[in-house]
Amino acid sequence: xxxxxxxxxxxxxxxxxxxxxxxxxxxxxxxxxxxxxxxxxxxxxxxxxxxxxxxxxxxxxxxxxxxxxxxxxxxxxxxxxxxxxxxxxxxxxxxxxxxxxxxxxxxxxxxxxxxxxxxxxxxxxxxxxxxxxxxxxxxxxxxxxxxxxxxxxxxxxxxxxxxxxxxxxxxxxxxxxxxxxxxxxxxxxxxxxxxxxxxxxxxxxxxxxxxxxxxxxxxxxxxxxxxxxxxxxxxxxxxxxxxxxxxxxxxxxxxxxxxxxxxxxxxxxxxxxxxxxxxxxxxxxxxxxxxxxxxxxxxxxxxxxxxxxxxxxxxxxxxxxxxxxxxxxxxxxxxxxxxxxxxxxxxxxxxxxxxxxxxxxxxxxxxxxxxxxxxxxxxxxxxxxxxxxxxxxxxxxxxxxxxxxxxxxxxxxxxxxxxxxxxxxxxxxxxxxxxxxxxxxxxxxxxxxxxxxxxxxxxxxxxxxxxxxxxxxxxxxxxxxxxxxxxxxxxxxxxxxxxxxxxxx
Amino acid sequence: xxxxxxxxxxxxxxxxxxxxxxxxxxxxxxxxxxxxxxxxxxxxxxxxxxxxxxxxxxxxxxxxxxxxxxxxxxxxxxxxxxxxxxxxxxxxxxxxxxxxxxxxxxxxxxxxxxxxxxxxxxxxxxxxxxxxxxxxxxxxxxxxxxxxxxxxxxxxxxxxxxxxxxxxxxxxxxxxxxxxxxxxxxxxxxxxxxxxxxxxxxxxxxxxxxxxxxxxxxxxxxxxxxxxxxxxxxxxxxxxxxxxxxxxxxxxxxxxxxxxxxxxxxxxxxxxxxxxxxxxxxxxxxxxxxxxxxxxxxxxxx
Numbered sequence: 001x002x003x004x005x006x007x008x009x010x011x012x013x014x015x016x017x018x019x020x021x022x023x024x025x026x027x028x029x030x031x032x033x034x035x036x037x038x039x040x041x042x043x044x045x046x047x048x049x050x051x052x053x054x055x056x057x058x059x060x061x062x063x064x065x066x067x068x069x070x071x072x073x074x075x076x077x078x079x080x081x082x083x084x085x086x087x088x089x090x091x092x093x094x095x096x097x098x099x100x101x102x103x104x105x106x107x108x109x110x111x112x113x114x115x116x117x118x119x120x121x122x123x124x125x126x127x128x129x130x131x132x133x134x135x136x137x138x139x140x141x142x143x144x145x146x147x148x149x150x151x152x153x154x155x156x157x158x159x160x161x162x163x164x165x166x167x168x169x170x171x172x173x174x175x176x177x178x179x180x181x182x183x184x185x186x187x188x189x190x191x192x193x194x195x196x197x198x199x200x201x202x203x204x205x206x207x208x209x210x211x212x213x214x215x216x217x218x219x220x221x222x223x224x225x226x227x228x229x230x231x232x233x234x235x236x237x238x239x240x241x242x243x244x245x246x247x248x249x250x251x252x253x254x255x256x257x258x259x260x261x262x263x264x265x266x267x268x269x270x271x272x273x274x275x276x277x278x279x280x281x282x283x284x285x286x287x288x289x290x291x292x293x294x295x296x297x298x299x300x301x302x303x304x305x306x307x308x309x310x311x312x313x314x315x316x317x318x319x320x321x322x323x324x325x326x327x328x329x330x331x332x333x334x335x336x337x338x339x340x341x342x343x344x345x346x347x348x349x350x351x352x353x354x355x356x357x358x359x360x361x362x363x364x365x366x367x368x369x370x371x372x373x374x375x376x377x378x379x380x381x382x383x384x385x386x387x388x389x390x391x392x393x394x395x396x397x398x399x400x401x402x403x404x405x406x407x408x409x410x411x412x413x414x415x416x417x418x419x420x421x422x423x424x425x426x427x428x429x430x431x432x433x434x435x436x437x438x439x440x441x442x443x444x445x446x447x448x449x450x451x452x453x454x455x456x457x458x459x460x461x462x463x464x465x466x467x468x469x470x471x472x473x474x475x476x477x478x479x480x481x482x483x484x485x486x487x488x489x490x491x492x493x494x495x496x497x498x499x500x501x502x503x504x505x
Numbered sequence: 506x507x508x509x510x511x512x513x514x515x516x517x518x519x520x521x522x523x524x525x526x527x528x529x530x531x532x533x534x535x536x537x538x539x540x541x542x543x544x545x546x547x548x549x550x551x552x553x554x555x556x557x558x559x560x561x562x563x564x565x566x567x568x569x570x571x572x573x574x575x576x577x578x579x580x581x582x583x584x585x586x587x588x589x590x591x592x593x594x595x596x597x598x599x600x601x602x603x604x605x606x607x608x609x610x611x612x613x614x615x616x617x618x619x620x621x622x623x624x625x626x627x628x629x630x631x632x633x634x635x636x637x638x639x640x641x642x643x644x645x646x647x648x649x650x651x652x653x654x655x656x657x658x659x660x661x662x663x664x665x666x667x668x669x670x671x672x673x674x675x676x677x678x679x680x681x682x683x684x685x686x687x688x689x690x691x692x693x694x695x696x697x698x699x700x701x702x703x704x705x706x707x708x709x710x711x712x713x714x715x716x717x718x719x720x721x722x723x724x725x726x727x728x729x730x731x732x733x734x735x736x737x738x739x740x741x742x743x744x745x746x747x748x749x750x751x752x753x754x755x756x757x758x759x760x761x762x763x764x765x766x767x768x769x770x771x772x773x774x775x776x777x778x779x780x781x782x783x784x785x786x787x788x789x790x791x792x793x794x795x796x797x798x799x800x801x802x803x804x805x806x807x
Contacts, residue, residue, distance in 0.1 A: 119635075165650065341614070343635060343637075345633065348604075359767065409704050409771065412770075446725060461662045464654035476711075
């Protein structure tokens with residue numbers, strides 16, 4: 001057996017490592033994205049990140065399986081025993097349905113695609129009229145991720161980003177189907193105030209509010225009622241626990257308010273106004289029994305509207321959810337502006353991804369064909385195809401290792417990287433076959449001068465993209481640079497050895 | 506042996522032709538570049554900028570509808586309601602299937618959404634549409650930064666070229682070819698009426714890096730292959746270089762002829778690179794080749 005050279009071994013090892021990083025899998029099941037923390041399933045130990053295999057002994061191998069079983073459970077509103085088997089463990093609990101578990105397709109590999117291909121939402125936010133210090137920015141990142149986590153979003157990235165002008169941005173990316181109210185969660189200060197007259201009783205955040213009830217017993221959405229103008233209104237209510245200080249404040253303020261005699265002594269003469277970022281959420285009458293009382297449990301109310309009873313109830317549920325989230329996480333001490341907001345349809349992304357894969361394969365085939373027509377040597381063409389494939393594969397492996405999200409521009413970068421690789425190989429082949437009578441060593445040296453020259457110019461040219469435009473184009477620069485670097489360091493040396501071996505034969 | 510002689514003869518006749526005309530060939534791309542600059546100047550005075558910008562750069566909303574609908578009816582409906590709106594369909598040529606309709610307008614999402622919803626008769630959600638919004642201030646700051654990025658990119662590329670060749674004329678020849686590539690590509694993009702996005706401008710950075718490889722090949726061979734004639738060096742690099750460019754063009758072909766249902770960012774990158782590769786053919790093999798030949802002859806690098 002012929003001995004493989006060191007450089008070819010490096011290539012083989014790099015390919016194996018890339019395979020390990022990408023780790024393609026054909027396993028069936030669905031991935032649990034989120035389990036409501038107040039649910040029975042959560043209590044029984046079910047968590048996001050687990051891989052769902054079975055529900056009530058019925059196999060779940062695709063998303064459709066899951067939705068069918070989940071809908072069957074919904075059709076019967078009585079409580080029943082539900083058993084769930086995941087790859088990790090099995091769980092049994094009693095509940096009426098499992099609609100609070102959100103699931104997603106099990107990823108086929110570690111390669112992550114960007115928002116434009118997987119679908120999702122992205123928001124770029126910046127404070128109005130102020131620049132934030134690094135600490136303030138870190139606080140903003142923290143409070144925003146906390147808000148989104150409390151809201152129930154798990155597959156998300158929240159980070160700060162700087163551009164060439166030195167502007168600070170908050171970048172939020174949510175993968176998959178995006179919530180319609182993302183803009184309210186990331187763009188609002190979330191300044192919640194409960195006021196009686198012009199006195200503040202309590203504000204949002206853990207200082208005044210120690211707990212927000214979100215379970216079915218202490219939070220509810222009521223049946224929608226017709227408003228008379230064809231629209232419907234649905235009310236919601238949930239309970240919060242005030243800190244002792246806030247409860248004392250409530251007692252002190254209500255103590256000074258007279259009882260409203262026109263209500264037959266049932267209510268106080270002033271109302272409790274709930275405000276969010278200066279806008280009234282609701283105005284509640286205060287029962288006279290609460291006058292001067294140190295009550296820690298307060299009920300918060302509000303409403304949602306819609307053109308049908310269903311949409312009104314849905315709106316009320318969304319409003320309640322948002323308010324609960326903002327009450328729990330407190331406010332941001334400056335005004336924010338959403339300067340970019342993209343919500344990308346997952347189904348559109350899916351057809352784009354499919355087309356990009358087909359395109360990549362056809363680019364591959366066409367280049368191979370062109371090379372074969374030119375050089376008319378099967379082995380040589382195969383060697384070029386092997387290097388093209390290796391370069392793309394190792395680049396994908398590195399992207400998987402770094403958990404880099406590949407967007408459409410990144411894929412253009414990978415294809416361009418392969419193009420540079422092919423060009424380099426053409427230079428090496430032509431130079432080594434040239435009729436000029438210098439030694440083969442001289443020829444390879446000249447070829448490598450061109451190859452390295454081209455390498456450094458592309459790196460130099462792509463580098464500024466890392467900073468321009470809040471780094472949104474980083475993927476394009478990243479895959480191009482990784483691709484050509486892999487080419488220079490790993491595949492090109494191996495290719496040169498393979499060509500030499502062919503020449504010796 | 507006979508083969509060898511015929512090769513030399515054709516070569517001698519080629520030399521004759523090329524030696525006589527190469528200085529004229531030099532001016533052809535130079536004139537085109539000057540015309541391109543004049544066109545961009547006129548374009549600038551007419552439009553206030555050297556390119557048409559889409560909403561990712563000018564500020565506004567792009568809505569991609571994932572619905573089968575009557576596009577021309579949608580277009581006349583929107584044009585009757587809105588002052589400025591651009592509509593384009595993304596269809597897959599191979600299957601003939603329409604994948605999406607792109608609606609680009611300077612409005613905010615909450616302003617344009619109801620109008621589209623009125624036409625399609627149902628609400629827009631993440632199932633049937635993608636909505637991309639850029640604030641006008643962000644768009645203009647992105648644009649400014651990308652222009653700066655192009656300038657930095659060009660400067661860094663020039664530095665690398667000077668470092669590689671360490672002499673003035675050969676380096677300037679390469680840098681001028683890259684400059685002409687950009688000007689010609691910009692002019693063609695404008696003539697085609699393409700509204701560039703953030704990704705489209707980023708493609709110019711790649712063009713800067715990508716287009717100089719044939720120039721490096723040419724310059725290296727002319728300056729270093731001392732044991733064949735200068736014309737032979739130019740011709741041998743032309744054979745290799747034009748094959749590299751043609752392979753590149755063949756590789757981008759399916760994106761325009763076979764699989765056209767691609768994200769807009771991807772399409773723009775490919776389009777800019779393709780136009781750039783065409784421009785690079787004349788700029789490398791006419792301007793750069795003539796200059797480096799003239800330089801090599803003056804320096805007596807025979």
